[in-house]
Amino acid sequence: MFRVEGVIDPAQPVYVISVAAGLLQVHPRTLRIYEEExxxxxxxxxxxxxxxxxxxxxxxxxxxxLTQELGVNLAGVKLLFELEERLGERILERLYEEGRDERSEKATAKGARR
Incomplete structure (x- = not known):
């Protein structure tokens, strides 16, 4: 995962769309779609x-x-963000942790079968 700390305030807008897309390895159109949604x-x-x-x-x-690893569609992502904002909880962090735990269990089980 990519990380930018120390030098730049994380809230400061500094990356044009082509640079942001390059850093994230997505097409600029993907970012436009996320904005449109x-x-x-x-x-x-x-x-x-x-x-x-x-x-x-x-x-x-x-x-x-959420979309690629967990199979959530964009409408579902929007709903999760809205719920997170309303509830003030770290729903997405929990989903990420659960996903990471699940992937770790699968990797352990796969290694045990070899």
């Missing part, structure tokens, strides 16, 4: 250029984890 809200310059912060990139990683 209301899953992310990057900042905009006076000339309307999208700028992403490290926090935005972290959120996009969550979206990718």
């Amino acid at each position: 209301g899953l992310i809200c990057p900042s905009r310059t006076e000339t309307n250029i999208r700028l992403f912060s490290a926090n935005d990139l972290r959120r996009i990683l969550w979206i990718r984890h």
